[in-house]
Every structure is written in structure tokens, then in C-alpha cells.
């Protein structure tokens with residue numbers, strides 16, 4: 001198998017299976033780690049471009065061309081999802097891409113994973129209001145925890161972000177899910193969670209998701225929250241859903257050169273174990289492991305030993321975009 005493949009898609013990755021979104025094709029609208037936050041738990045590594053500047057980081061025409069090519073294959077996809085290794089709403093062309101998908105590909109639903117920091121901008125709210133599902137992060141109820149967990153751009157303040165989310169909720173007819181990422185000893189005190197509960201009531205989203213570390217975070221001191229504590233916090237937050245990862249159905253399994261391209265485009269954006277990759281790709285570990293090892297040998301991926309196993313991730317030389 002040729003491991004020095006030139007990848008047809010630079011802005012698309014996956015598709016990956018998701019409990020809420022089914023089979024989801026990822027669209028990455030910004031270069032690696034271009035973000036308004038530098039979260040301690042980020043699975044994509046430290047933010048290298050901390051910014052609030054909106055611009056066409058990745059050309060809209062390029063994204064549209066890749067989508068046209070990919071979607072001509074007529075594969076089973078349930079959602080096209082703006083996500084990746086930075087903040088998608090920083091691309092000022094996001095509204096244009098959403099409009100293109102809604103008018104030319106109405107058969108696919110569109111989702112957005114966002115850190116919520118630009119919701120206070122009316123233009124951002126207007127551009128994203130037509131997507132079907134938004135999973136929006138909010139990891140703190142108070143400014144000190146916001147600084148500690150999210151290490152924001154200096155011009156951001158938490159109360160404006162919460163006001164922005166609340167305003168957006170009122171104009172958004174799609175499904176809004178708020179996600180809270182628990183960082184042990186930082187944003188999980190009873191005082192913080194009580195304040196969060198009030199904020200979540202005010203936002204009035206369609207659901208709340210509770211997440212914790214599953215892959216290597218940016219800071220080594222960030223540890224996952226145990227299942228018992230997760231359950232207690234879920235109950236305290238009136239039944240917040242604990243995030244679980246799911247497997248690809250057998251019909252979406254990919255082989256040959258497609259497997260190579262899909263592995264690299266997906267793993268370059270966030271770290272996975274061989275077992276994770278097997279689950280995502282829909283092939284057994286014995287088929288996936290040698291391909292991953294070849295990609296490490298050819299310096300297209302790197303390997304890191306963690307408590308939960310060996311994680312494959314982007315090598316410095318092969319960051320996307």
C-alpha cells in the first residue's frame with residue numbers, strides 16, 4: 001500500500017460516526033489550532049494562533065469544490081459538520097458555505113460545533129442561524145474558571161458570551177445543545193455548577209451534554225472525571241447527557257487508498273488509539289494497525305503513549321491546512 005499519498009481533501013475529514021449526528025462528514029474552515037480559546041483540555045494541542053479576527057482563513061471556493069467532489073460519490077452521510085482543530089465561526093465565509101449546502105444539498109443536515117465565543121456578534125448569529133444542530137461549548141460559569149479552563153483571547157469576557165448565546169437561542173429554530181467539559185478541580189465545584197445551572201436555565205437549550213477527557217489533553221495535569229462523579233453531576237444538572245462515543249456501522253467501512261486518506265485526514269485533526277480508529281472506520285483493529293504503523297514510519301503520523309493506550313496524532317510536519 002502506498003503511504004505517501006497526496007490527499008484529495010484538505011478541508012474535509014472523516015466521515016466519523018456520532019451518537020447524535022449519525023455518519024458525519026467533517027468540514028474544517030480554519031488552519032490547525034486557529035482559535036479564540038486555548039483550552040487546557042484541547043485534544044488538538046495548544047492554540048498556535050489565538051485570535052478573534054474573522055477572515056476567509058480557508059477559501060470558500062475551495063471548500064465548495066471539495067464538497068462537490070466528495071458528495072458526488074453518493075456515500076451514506078447523515079450530517080455535514082463544521083468542526084476540526086480550531087473555531088469554525090472565525091471563517092467569515094461560514095454563512096456562504098451553509099447557504100451553499102442548504103440550497104444545493106438539501107438532503108443533508110448541517111451541524112456546527114463551536115466554542116460560542118463569537119455569538120455576541122450579530123453577523124455571526126445571522127450567518128449560522130440556518131444550520132440544523134449546534135453543539136455549543138460553555139465550560140465555566142464564572143470569569144476565574146473561564147480564564148483557568150479556556151485561557152481566552154484577552155478581549156473576550158464570559159458575560160458577553162453568555163448574553164450572545166441567550167440572544168442566539170431566541171432566533172434559532174434548530175436544535176441547540178450546550179456542552180460542558182469537566183476539568184477536575186477547576187470547573188466542577190458545587191458553587192460553579194450551581195451558577196452554571198442558573199445560566200443553562202436562562203439559555204434554555206434543547207439539551208446539555210457533559211464531557212470529560214478521553215484522549216490526551218493539551219496540559220498533562222488535566223485528568224478525566226470518573227463515572228460516579230459524572231453521574232452525580234449529570235443528576236445535579238437535571239439529567240445532562242454524558243457524552244459517549246459510538247462505532248461506525250459495517251456498511252460505512254472503507255478500504256484501500258480511501259482508507260489511507262481517511263485515516264490521515266481524521267487522525268491529523270485529533271489523536272486516536274488504534275481501537276478508536278477501528279471504531280470510527282468500521283474495520284477491525286488487525287486491518288487498521290499496520291496502516292497506522294506505516295504512516296508513523298513514513299512520518300505522516302506520530303505516536304504518544306498515554307494511560308489509555310498509544311495515541312496516533314498529527315506529526316508536526318503534517319498539520320492540516
Ligand code: SF4
Pocket residue numbers: 035036037038039041042043044047084085086087115
Ligand atoms: S477545545 Fe475547541 S475551543 Fe478549545 S482550544 Fe481546542 S479547538 Fe479551541
